[in-house]
Each structure stands twice: as structure tokens, then as C-alpha cells.
Amino acid sequence: MKFTLHNLRMIRARLRQNGWVLAELFLVFIVMWFLCDSLGCLKYTYYRPLGFDIEHVYQLELVMGGESRDTSLTNADKFLGVLKKLQQEPTVEAVALCYWSLPMSGNNSFNSLVAQDSCWVNARLIMTTGGYVDVFRMKDDPRHPFREMASGEKHVMLSEATVERFRRKIPSFSSDMPLGNGDSLTVISHEGMIENFRTYRYGNDAACFFYRLDEHMVKTEYSGEWGSIVFRVKAAADGADYRAKFVREIAARLDTDNLFIADATPYTQQQYQFEVMNGDIDKVNSQSVVVLFLLVNVFLGLIGTFWFRTRRRRSEIALRMAMGSTRRQVFGLLAGEGLLLLTLVALPAMLVCYNIGIAEFTIGRTELIATWPVKWSIPRFLLGSLGAWLMIAWMVLTGIWFPARQAMKIEPAEALHEE
Known part of the structure; x- marks a missing residue:
């Protein structure tokens, strides 16, 4: 509890500097929720049992002639x-x-x-x-x-x-x-x-x-x-x-x-041909490319933000180490602050995401959310939100870990002298 309160005081003290980070995390959470929801529904739909089995099933190709x-x-x-x-x-x-x-x-x-x-x-x-x-x-x-x-x-x-x-x-x-x-x-x-x-x-x-x-x-x-x-x-x-x-x-x-057997086609091949003709394969590929593109851009942008933010605090890191803090304690403080920032914006961002989902399924059923035949529900929304939080948390920790690790290698006196 003390650790959380201390981080809250730090965030409040730097509210001006943290404002743009909170705004970015808010927007990123909404985008990441959409990505996690789309990918989750896609995977669920793809791997969900069909309810019947087409393995070892063949269809006769018949020809009437003569x-x-x-x-x-x-x-x-x-x-x-x-x-x-x-x-x-x-x-x-x-x-x-x-x-x-x-x-x-x-x-x-x-x-x-x-x-x-x-x-x-x-x-x-x-x-x-x-x-x-x-x-x-x-x-x-x-x-x-x-x-x-x-x-x-x-x-x-x-x-x-x-x-x-x-x-x-x-x-x-x-x-x-x-x-x-x-x-x-x-x-x-x-x-x-x-x-x-x-x-x-x-x-x-x-x-x-x-x-x-x-x-x-x-x-x-x-x-x-x-x-x-x-x-x-x-x-x-x-x-x-x-x-x-x-x-x-x-x-x-x-x-x-005069009815002849031309071939026996495996039904697994029939399945693939139908999905191509029905446009499902193109739809999946297009969705996957869009999701991957957005995911890479969010990943690079968010890591860059926290990388830059952590590097600017080299003197603070050096001072804390000079006062006796260990590397583990310093990293824990920085990581805790980053995750707390994410958690603070997650709740209002989740409210926006939920209203987007409700609007899609009650008003229009457009291609944004209702792409896959997965019923809109609270568990689906919560799973997408949890996936978004975990993905962003991983990006935040990655953006903090490497520059913090580099800063911890510098002698405190050298870092303070540069400041």
C-alpha cells in the first residue's frame, strides 16, 4: 500500500509531465482493446468445433455422359x-x-x-x-x-x-x-x-x-x-x-x-475451396494484416515514449542509487509507476470500449466490432480488456527496462555531474 501511495504522489508531482503520457495510454488502450477483441474472436471462431467431422469424408464427383x-x-x-x-x-x-x-x-x-x-x-x-x-x-x-x-x-x-x-x-x-x-x-x-x-x-x-x-x-x-x-x-x-x-x-x-464416377474429393479440400469462394480467406488475411500493422505501430510508439521518459530520469535514478537504493528497488519503482499510470487510464478507457461495443451491437452491427459471429457479452468485453492491459503492460515494462538498465550502469557521480 505504501508503495502505491508513493507512486501516486510521484505521479501527482509530475502531473504536467505525465498528462501527455496518460492521454497516449488512454488512446492506446482503446486501440489495443479493439485489436485483442478482433484477434480473440478470430481465433475463437477459427478453432471452435464445427459440430461435425469432415476428416475421412469424401464427395463423389459424378459425370453423366453418353x-x-x-x-x-x-x-x-x-x-x-x-x-x-x-x-x-x-x-x-x-x-x-x-x-x-x-x-x-x-x-x-x-x-x-x-x-x-x-x-x-x-x-x-x-x-x-x-x-x-x-x-x-x-x-x-x-x-x-x-x-x-x-x-x-x-x-x-x-x-x-x-x-x-x-x-x-x-x-x-x-x-x-x-x-x-x-x-x-x-x-x-x-x-x-x-x-x-x-x-x-x-x-x-x-x-x-x-x-x-x-x-x-x-x-x-x-x-x-x-x-x-x-x-x-x-x-x-x-x-x-x-x-x-x-x-x-x-x-x-x-x-x-451412363452415370460415371470421375473422382472422390476430400471434404477438407471442399472446405478450403468454399472459404476462398465465400471470401472468408481474404477477410481473415485482410483483418490479420490490419491488426498486425496497428499492433506494430502501437508497440513502437509506446516503447519509444517510455524509453524517452526513462532516459530523461537518469539523474533521479543515479541519485536514488547514491542514497542506497538497489537496482531492483529502482526498477520496481519505475515499473510500478508505469503500471499505475496504465491502471489509472484503464477504467475510463474500458467505459469507452464498452459503449463502443454496445453501440455496434444495438445500433448498426458494422464491421468494426461485429466482424465475427461471436456474441457480444460481458465475458468477451472483460477478456478483451484484460488482454489489452497485459499487452500494454508488457510494452511499458519493455520501454522502461532497457534504458533503466543502461542508466543503472553509470556511476552516480558521473550522472549527477552531467545533470
Whole structure:
């Protein structure tokens, strides 16, 4: 306590000289909070679990060419033929046929369902066979697995994000509550829930309606449509050469009529391609360059300020050492004063930062703060503030340590003579 009071007296005695330092620290804290918040949200978004697994997952690249040998076969028949043959491959763990439903593909379809005739929720449609959840290892209710859900448009399984949307409007919403599509005669059974997942790395938790397709529905509803087939390879069978081996040895066995297998693309490659096409990679790179540029400028400016400030106090350092202070005590005094200056400006600067965040999320949601899909909250604000304080504290101590160390090497008499 005495140490803090002594430093406060020193700051007050030099209030005129410390005024510009306090002003600089105030502005630097706000900038550093923005940098820490941006970097923290970026890292959190990047490393946050997707909610599904794309390792060992491949998507078939299909080509339709030449005349059909059996004109009675529809596109659905051919896709189902490929699906059945793929299921019999010993290296394959799970397969799925779907329509406009793959994550990170850009092909989407949406619809709305209603609860209690007034609560509408819009979400993406996932129209797929039962193996979809197993291919991507999504987490459904083991008591009501998706693969065993009744097929057709009168049975639906909701993603957790969709359930949360309904519950925000109807707090009592549960799986027992029937849904509808606006037609008073149609009742859609809510069969369960699939835990939260994101359809791509920089997205929010996805709101989806899952419908299971059986063979009859594929043939009657999607006979002329072009589907997508994905499959999961057993981990022991997968490897760097699996793709080439698949094309060389397996693809020919899967060909059905004039539907041919051209390739099997790893889904990790599909993820990267989608992020490039969606602009996420450019967005991340641009954000990183801006943050790095600001960070370097703040680092150099702040270190320079405290370097210059400490060098001007060489005579004070020499006098303290002449009066019996040790190097550790002198450095502790200077460092304590610098950290106290930072702490004094941190509280008003945090107030400004908090109001910036509140304004961004309640008024405009501009690119300044709401860049990443991370919910604005008190923990997010406090973590950003703590990160800013620690970063600036490190810069302050670095700016003090080296010139103070140099000043302590000079004989006290020499320093006082120069003064």
C-alpha cells in the first residue's frame, strides 16, 4: 500500500509531465482493446468445433455422359444404384445421398415451419438419406436417431439452433409440440433434435430442418434432380493415397448405366475451396494484416515514449542509487509507476470500449466490432480488456527496462555531474 501511495504522489508531482503520457495510454488502450477483441474472436471462431467431422469424408464427383443403356432408369435410380454399390465397399463406413444439403457447398434451400399457428421460423432444409448424420458424425439423440426417423415431409428433426429460435418465441416449446407449414390440414411431427453445428467455419450455429429420404421418396420426388453423394472412409483404410486408389480400383465398380464416377474429393479440400469462394480467406488475411500493422505501430510508439521518459530520469535514478537504493528497488519503482499510470487510464478507457461495443451491437452491427459471429457479452468485453492491459503492460515494462538498465550502469557521480 505504501508503495502505491508513493507512486501516486510521484505521479501527482509530475502531473504536467505525465498528462501527455496518460492521454497516449488512454488512446492506446482503446486501440489495443479493439485489436485483442478482433484477434480473440478470430481465433475463437477459427478453432471452435464445427459440430461435425469432415476428416475421412469424401464427395463423389459424378459425370453423366453418353446414351443410357436402360431408358427406364431415372436419375434417382442411377444415384441409388451408386449409393447401394458404395455401401458394400469394405473401406466405407457410412454413405448418404442428399439434395442441396451439403455443408460448405453453396447449394441451399430454405423453408419455414410454424408452431401454434403463429410462431414462424425460417431455416435451411436438409433433404437426405439416413446416413447423413453418420457420415458427418453429427450428434443426434441416441434414443431417436435420425437414421431411424420416419421418412417424408410430415416428419422433421430440428437442429439445436432451430429449437432455440422456437423457444425464444414460445418458451414452452418442446418435441411434443406439432409443427405445420401453414396448411391447417398438414401436421408435421417433431421427431427430435440434432446438436449445434455450423455449416462452415466462420458461420453461426446453423438453423436447419432435417427430412429423411427413403428410396421411394427419392424415386418419386427427385427422379429428375441431380443429387450429391458423400461417404465416410474407415480411419484405418484412409490415407494419402486413398483418393488415387479409389479412382483406380473402386470407381469403375460404382458406375451405373451412363452415370460415371470421375473422382472422390476430400471434404477438407471442399472446405478450403468454399472459404476462398465465400471470401472468408481474404477477410481473415485482410483483418490479420490490419491488426498486425496497428499492433506494430502501437508497440513502437509506446516503447519509444517510455524509453524517452526513462532516459530523461537518469539523474533521479543515479541519485536514488547514491542514497542506497538497489537496482531492483529502482526498477520496481519505475515499473510500478508505469503500471499505475496504465491502471489509472484503464477504467475510463474500458467505459469507452464498452459503449463502443454496445453501440455496434444495438445500433448498426458494422464491421468494426461485429466482424465475427461471436456474441457480444460481458465475458468477451472483460477478456478483451484484460488482454489489452497485459499487452500494454508488457510494452511499458519493455520501454522502461532497457534504458533503466543502461542508466543503472553509470556511476552516480558521473550522472549527477552531467545533470
